[in-house]
Amino acid sequence: MSKQNRFEHSADPLGMSNEAFRQLGYRIVDMVVDRHREKDREPAIAEQSPEWFAAQLSQVLPVAGQPIEPLLSQLADSVLAYQQHGDHPRYFARVPSPASYAAILGEWLATGFNTISTSWGGGAGPAAVEKLVMTWLAELLDLPQNSEGVLLSGGSMANFTAFAVAKHERGLGTVYLHEQTHSSLKRNLQNLGFADTQIRVLPCNWQFAFDLEVLRSAIEHDLQAGNQPMMVVASAGTTNTGTVDDLQAISALCQQHALWLHVDGAYGAPAYLTERGKVVMQGLSLADSVVLDPHKWFFQPYDVGACLIRHPGALERCFGMYPEYLKDSQGEHALNFGNRSLELTRRSRAVKLWLSMQTYGTDAMAAGIDVGIDLALYAQSIIEASERWELVTPAQLGVVCLALKGARDGQHAIMAHRLAESGYACVSSTTLAGRSVLRLCTINPLTTTEDIDQTLSRLLEFAG
Ligand SMILES: Cc1ncc(COP(=O)(O)O)c(C=O)c1O
Structure with a gap:
């Protein structure tokens, strides 16, 4: 005598149906794939003020539930969009995180x-x-x-x-x-x-x-x-x-x-x-x-x-x-x-x-790491060929530090800030032996040499 599967309809302790879960799962996969396909066009980093988030996100304790679809859109548009996108091809600040599909x-x-x-x-x-x-x-x-x-x-x-x-x-x-x-x-x-x-x-x-x-x-x-x-x-x-x-x-x-x-x-x-x-x-x-x-x-x-x-x-x-x-x-x-x-x-x-x-x-992962090492060497070659940049530390394991020749106090931080605000790319400003520098960490194999060229030239534009 076959007993009906008691989880046929829902195995969610709080009642979402299996079918809804399946469809929403597909939807989330679509959202993630679309985001990856478009990430070249999204800002490398984006921020909003606490007041902005307070206005976007209801502060009322959700005692009663509500439909999930609008919540997913709200999360994507008003939450997940506002962060450092460590897997963005022009996110060069701190240490990026070029996550792979299989790992996700x-x-x-x-x-x-x-x-x-x-x-x-x-x-x-x-x-x-x-x-x-x-x-x-x-x-x-x-x-x-x-x-x-x-x-x-x-x-x-x-x-x-x-x-x-x-x-x-x-x-x-x-x-x-x-x-x-x-x-x-x-x-x-x-x-x-x-x-x-x-x-x-x-x-x-x-x-x-x-x-x-x-x-x-x-x-x-x-x-x-x-x-x-x-x-x-x-x-x-x-x-x-x-x-x-x-x-x-x-x-x-x-x-x-x-x-x-x-x-x-x-x-x-x-x-x-x-x-x-x-x-x-x-x-x-x-x-x-x-x-x-x-x-x-x-x-x-x-x-x-x-x-x-x-x-x-x-x-x-x-x-x-x-x-x-x-x-x-x-x-x-x-x-x-x-x-x-x-x-x-x-x-x-x-x-x-x-x-x-x-x-x-x-082997493929090692090849991806090699690309990051090469990209920093490429950035070094552009910096060395420029009359406006000075190479401060050479490319080492995907990191290169540079300075604007004759930079004023605080100028590097302003350049990095303006670049980030423009959304095009994000680099770090830091200090080495008391000296202000800019720093690129190029460990994302999706980065192109064009991305590096453009990042360096836009930084110069923001130098004024
Ligand atoms: C060399 C080194 N050690 C430690 C850390 C801290 O790692 P986590 O931020 O993952 O805790 C970092 C972070 O960038 C790092 O670069």
């Missing part, structure tokens, strides 16, 4: 299945995929095959997780950063209980990298003073200039003094997949911990940051907890991602990575 599909699928990657007992499939993806990332970076990892919301949390592990393995001690280390890393250390006197932010050399002599003497000075040097935090691609520290030399120094070597490759590490990236990042594979953000240069939508630890078991030694009410869920295979960071309930960020790595293959 993976994200949707994982959400549609309400995927959880917390414990083996409660999510064996997602845990198996996260383990596999972390092994692949370790393999791509030439880290040992038994390295372990976990996916988090981004670079800040992935670096935090690595620092927590380092502290757990080695205890509190003095940590060495430099002036170009991403600001979130110092914040992480402070929040992990490192005293300000234990956080040494050292001056950089002229290339905006660790000055090895300064680093060496800081360590020796601390040893003589009876302090406990504990970790060096190197960068594989600084945010400002794309500079990579001399990882090989720093690793030797760390080995000499038994220090933990952490490498923040949040934006730069994916370039290790390319020949040129591998050359500048020699020594990366010697790190105790590495961070790489797939939502930056590995073609994933927000959010996903990878924390890789060389030492098997170290993540769980730091974060493992075994309360009686989780016993049933932990499963016999002891692969519980809820024991690898502060996140217990956690969605699977690995599904999108797995799907996109499988779909495109890492």
Whole structure:
């Protein structure tokens, strides 16, 4: 006797019909594809005031429901349009996020299945995929095959997780950063209980990298003073200039003094997949911990940051907890991602990575990264050929810094602001060794040389 499927009409706990969900899903796919097809024509970044949003979006608590279609349009037109479009071909500010279609599909699928990657007992499939993806990332970076990892919301949390592990393995001690280390890393250390006197932010050399002599003497000075040097935090691609520290030399120094070597490759590490990236990042594979953000240069939508630890078991030694009410869920295979960071309930960020790595293959992803490196070299050649621009730092891992010759105080920020306001493109203004500069991060393979030509010439128009 066949029983009627009780979810035939609706499987929504709040009552939307399956058919409505299906049609709306198709509609959302159409909205997203149309947006991507047209993104060349949309502003690279757009903003409105809080008052504007207050006028657009009803502030009344929606006690009663309403039709969803107008809400979708409202979201598209009055909410989602107003942000930095990190996947826009002329979004060159901060670190772009050229997300790929397969990764977006993976994200949707994982959400549609309400995927959880917390414990083996409660999510064996997602845990198996996260383990596999972390092994692949370790393999791509030439880290040992038994390295372990976990996916988090981004670079800040992935670096935090690595620092927590380092502290757990080695205890509190003095940590060495430099002036170009991403600001979130110092914040992480402070929040992990490192005293300000234990956080040494050292001056950089002229290339905006660790000055090895300064680093060496800081360590020796601390040893003589009876302090406990504990970790060096190197960068594989600084945010400002794309500079990579001399990882090989720093690793030797760390080995000499038994220090933990952490490498923040949040934006730069994916370039290790390319020949040129591998050359500048020699020594990366010697790190105790590495961070790489797939939502930056590995073609994933927000959010996903990878924390890789060389030492098997170290993540769980730091974060493992075994309360009686989780016993049933932990499963016999002891692969519980809820024991690898502060996140217990956690969605699977690995599904999108797995799907996109499988779909495109890492060769295609490496080729996409190579395009970004070439685009910055192209921008450098235009800057060098111009009488009005000065090259401040050369193209490194898709980042180039430039200055308007004879720029007045604040002029770069005004130029960047006007360009963003025009909607055509978005670049960063920043400061290097006290000097104001403009900065382009060209890691989107959809960018053309024409986009770069136009961006630079429009910037000059806004210089007046
Ligand atoms: C080198 C580096 N480290 C860390 C971060 C922080 O990453 P997230 O913004 O994903 O937390 C960034 C962000 O741009 C970065 O460039």
